[in-house]
Amino acid sequence: MIIVQVKEGENIEKALKKFKRKFERTGIVKELRRRQAFEKPSVTNRKKMIKAAYVQQLRQAEQ
Template sequence: MIIVPLKEGENIEKALKKFKRKYEKTGVVKELRRRQAFEKPSVRNRKQKIHAVYVQQLRRMEE
C-alpha cells in the first residue's frame, strides 16, 4: 500500500504527483504489461529459429 504524507495545506496536484512518482517506482504497471505480453518458451524458441533462418538466408544472398 502506498502512503503519501501530506503537509498542512498542501496542494492536491502536488500530492497526486508524489503518489504517481511512488506508484511508478513500485513497478506495478511494468510488471502488469510484462505479464500480459507473456510468451510461452516454445513460441519464443520457434520465433528465434525462424529469425535465425531468415538471417542465414540474407547472408547467403550477399555472398
C-alpha cells in the same frame, strides 16, 4: 499499499504528483504489461542482446 504524507496546506496536485511518482517506482504497471502475454525466454534474450548492442553503439558514437 502506498501512503503519501500530505503536509498542512499542501496543494492536492502536489500530493497527487508524489503518489504517481511512488506508484511508478514500485513497477506495478511495468510488471502487469510484461505478464499480459507470454514471451519465450529466447525472445527475451534476443531483445536484451539487441538493446545492449544499441547502447554500445550509442556510447561508441559519443566518444
